[in-house]
Amino acid sequence: KNVCFWREKNLYFVHLSRSLSFFSLQTFEKLLIANRGEIACRVIKTCKKMGIKTVAIHSDVDANAVHVKMADEAVCVGPAPTSKSYLNMDAIMEVIKKTRAQAVSLNESICCSFISSLSLQASEGVTFIGPDTHAIQAMGDKIESKLLAKNAKVNTIPGFDGVVKDADEAVRIAREIGYPVMIKASAGGGGKGMRIAWDDEETREGFRFSSQEAASSFGDDRLLIEKFIDNPRHIEIQVCSIYYYYLVLADKHGNALWLNERECSIQRRNQKVVEEAPSTFLDPETRRAMGEQAVALAKAVKYSSAGTVEFLVDSSKNFYFLEMNTRLQVEHPITECITGLDLVQEMIRVAKGYPLRHKQADIPINGWAVECRVYAEDPYKSFGLPSIGKLSQYQEPLHVPSVRVDSGIQQGSDISIYYDPMISKLITYGSNRVEALKRMEEALDNYVIRGVAHNISLLREVIIHPRFVQGDISTKFLPEVYPDGFKGHKLTDLERRELLATAASLYVAEQLRSQRFLGTPRIPIAKSKRSSWELSVRLGDGIYPVAVSKDGSSFSVEVDGMKLNVTSEWNLASPLLSVTVDGTQRTIQRLSRNASGDTSIQFLGTVYKLQILTKVAAELSKYMPEKAAEDTSSILRSPMPGAVVAVSVKPGDTVSEGQEICVIEAMKMQNSMIAAKTGKV
Numbered sequence: 218k219n220v221c222f223w224r225e226k227n228l229y230f231v232h233l234s235r236s237l238s239f240f241s242l243q244t245f246e247k248l249l250i251a252n253r254g255e256i257a258c259r260v261i262k263t264c265k266k267m268g269i270k271t272v273a274i275h276s277d278v279d280a281n282a283v284h285v286k287m288a289d290e291a292v293c294v295g296p297a298p299t300s301k302s303y304l305n306m307d308a309i310m311e312v313i314k315k316t317r318a319q320a321v322s323l324n325e326s327i328c329c330s331f332i333s334s335l336s337l338q339a340s341e342g343v344t345f346i347g348p349d350t351h352a353i354q355a356m357g358d359k360i361e362s363k364l365l366a367k368n369a370k371v372n373t374i375p376g377f378d379g380v381v382k383d384a385d386e387a388v389r390i391a392r393e394i395g396y397p398v399m400i401k402a403s404a405g406g407g408g409k410g411m412r413i414a415w416d417d418e419e420t421r422e423g424f425r426f427s428s429q430e431a432a433s434s435f436g437d438d439r440l441l442i443e444k445f446i447d448n449p450r451h452i453e454i455q456v457c458s459i460y461y462y463y464l465v466l467a468d469k470h471g472n473a474l475w476l477n478e479r480e481c482s483i484q485r486r487n488q489k490v491v492e493e494a495p496s497t498f499l500d501p502e503t504r505r506a507m508g509e510q511a512v513a514l515a516k517a518v519k520y521s522s523a524g525t526v527e528f529l530v531d532s533s534k535n536f537y538f539l540e541m542n543t544r545l546q547v548e549h550p551i552t553e554c555i556t557g558l559d560l561v562q563e564m565i566r567v568a569k570g571y572p573l574r575h576k577q578a579d580i581p582i583n584g585w586a587v588e589c590r591v592y593a594e595d596p597y598k599s600f601g602l603p604s605i606g607k608l609s610q611y612q613e614p615l616h617v618p619s620v621r622v623d624s625g626i627q628q629g630s631d632i633s634i635y636y637d638p639m640i641s642k643l644i645t646y647g648s649n650r651v652e653a654l655k656r657m658e659e660a661l662d663n664y665v666i667r668g669v670a671h672n673i674s675l676l677r678e679v680i681i682h683p684r685f686v687q688g689d690i691s692t693k694f695l696p697e698v699y700p701d702g703f704k705g706h707k708l709t710d711l712e713r714r715e716l717l718a719t720a721a722s723l724y725v726a727e728q729l730r731s732q733r734f735l736g737t738p739r740i741p742i743a744k745s746k747r748s749s750w751e752l753s754v755r756l757g758d759g760i761y762p763v764a765v766s767k768d769g770s771s772f773s774v775e776v777d778g779m780k781l782n783v784t785s786e787w788n789l790a791s792p793l794l795s796v797t798v799d800g801t802q803r804t805i806q807r808l809s810r811n812a813s814g815d816t817s818i819q820f821l822g823t824v825y826k827l828q829i830l831t832k833v834a835a836e837l838s839k840y841m842p843e844k845a846a847e848d849t850s851s852i853l854r855s856p857m858p859g860a861v862v863a864v865s866v867k868p869g870d871t872v873s874e875g876q877e878i879c880v881i882e883a884m885k886m887q888n889s890m891i892a893a894k895t896g897k898v
Contacts, residue, residue, distance in 0.1 A: 376443025475508030497688030677822030859883030
């Protein structure tokens with residue numbers, strides 16, 4: 218009843234009342250996803266839309282993960298370490314047979330490490346969602362991919378095209394190329410196994426750590442060395458068949474498309490933090506030239522799926538091939554936003570053998586999209602050192618218009634030392650860049666994450682910084698803008714007054730609430746008619762007298778001799794509070810408070826610690842003894858949770874300042890811990 222059904226090309230449409238749904242021609246009945254986290258959830262969503270049943274694999278610590286709950290079936294493949302679970306190809310192959318999955322979506326690390334197993338399984342009738350093993354092997358090896366790129370007339374970075382054997386050879390090659398150089402894992406990606414070296418000593422150290430990280434993350438410790446392009450942009454091209462990224466889409470019939478670029482220059486430790494599409498830097502001619510070279514490379518390797526070709530671009534718009542990622546990139550949602558394509562669906566269709574449905578002229582740039590990678594990291598430590606813990610409260614800002622959140626966690630999820638600390642990918646879309654950035658600012662303010670440290674403050678500061686707003690960015694943006702490290706938002710005098718007035722109003726609103734029971738005034742012995750409060754508020758090194766008076770549902774607050782009007786619904790049980798100060802709306806979060814007047818408020822993305830006392834309590838507080846700070850001068854304390862993988866000293870050793878004591882591995886990255894002073898262990 219009331220159903221319309223029709224067909225257009227390869228799509229069938231069903232109109233049910235006012236809703237419109239569609240499904241493609243038959244592809245697969247069941248698909249196994251050999252991945253975890255947000256990317257596994259992303260694949261499952263499209264499979265549900267296409268009517269494909271899904272099988273999830275998981276480690277023992279991921280038994281209650283979101284991707285496990287979303288899938289139709291789930292099978293444990295081993296303990297927490299990725300080498301024993303998500304990269305355990307024997308266990309994964311057994312699950313494929315057991316569940317009778319017709320297709321498999323693999324992460325790139327598996328593909329590069331188990332080419333022979335993939336070929337064997339493919340011969341048994343299992344289809345892999347992605348390119349064939351030849352393309353994976355060729356593009357997954359940075360040495361071979363660079364040679365292929367040269368043959369395909371793609372611009373490449375000068376460097377040594379062979380495998381570096383040891384630290385001595387690394388130093389010799391680095392001297393021949395000329396410092397600075399980039400040492401990188403041949404089978405690497407995601408910033409792992411990469412080090413910049415500016416001299417011989419850094420080259421030796423970089424060779425050591427890069428080879429260890431490469432072996433741990435990819436099962437392949439081979440390294441290459443190339444010239445480090447200083448202060449570039451990172452742009453990539455999405456292909457279907459910098460750093461700039463170009464996404465490429467190619468089918469099995471010789472067709473290939475480039476789906477415009479993504480600007481990924483905001484990075485820390487060679488890992489992307491903020492991405493956008495399109496780029497503010499490229500003109501149509503450069504965009505076309507980069508896209509055509511990306512497609513040429515895809516065709517040269519007979520690529521058939523979605524992939525990403527990464528370029529470094531200098532200030533004169535000269536571009537150089539960096540690598541090709543033979544997988545669905547983390548930042549693919551912003552390409553989907555400006556093109557209207559579902560890349561996972563396109564990959565599944567191509568894997569089944571269907572030709573691409575689009576021509577190059579059909580690929581638009583509609584609007585602007587921005588993606589922020591939300592990590593469980595402390596941004597005040599090297600722009601983000603990992604944090605672990607349980608998400609005690611979690612609320613995504615999906616009520617904000619034109620916001621998309623790709624995540625693989627939920628309230629109660631654990632962020633562990635075993636996997637990448639990503640919480641989610643936060644994406645906003647607008648008709649232009651200004652609109653997309655404004656929505657991102659609002660979305661970050663409305664994102665509730667409690668239980669772990671996170672990088673919301675850094676992300677918000679980046680997107681509102683004048684240099685970023687003007688498009689004046691490069692891969693050195695963070696160290697240039699914050700040479701002494703990230704310190705959080707620096708309040709202007711007006712913002713400081715707004716924060717003080719808001720905090721004082723919150724304090725009074727809570728005092729008034731404590732006098733009420735179930736919305737009804739308690740029966741007082743003497744009726745209180747108090748309507749004004751004199752407070753003392755400590756913020757940083759300053760102590761500010763603040764006077765608050767109640768005026769209906771709002772408060773009149775005097776700070777620095779200036780009066781501000783503060784209004785809100787004052788729902789103190791909500792994790793988000795919308796407060797208006799003199800007509801300016803702010804979304805704040807009160808994270809903690811105690812009986813001593815200490816409170817933490819997230820304001821403009823940054824968490825500020827305040828102490829709010831009555832005038833009398835403030836006068837008496839000076840008599841309270843202060844707790845002595847811990848003397849840590851003789852202690853080496855890890856700045857992050859992780860595993861000790863090497864100890865370079867023993868009890869009784871005398872060490873000098875700067876000497877390595879041990880190596881900590883956290884989230885697959887190795888970090889050298891050094892002595893802060895000369896002394897005896």
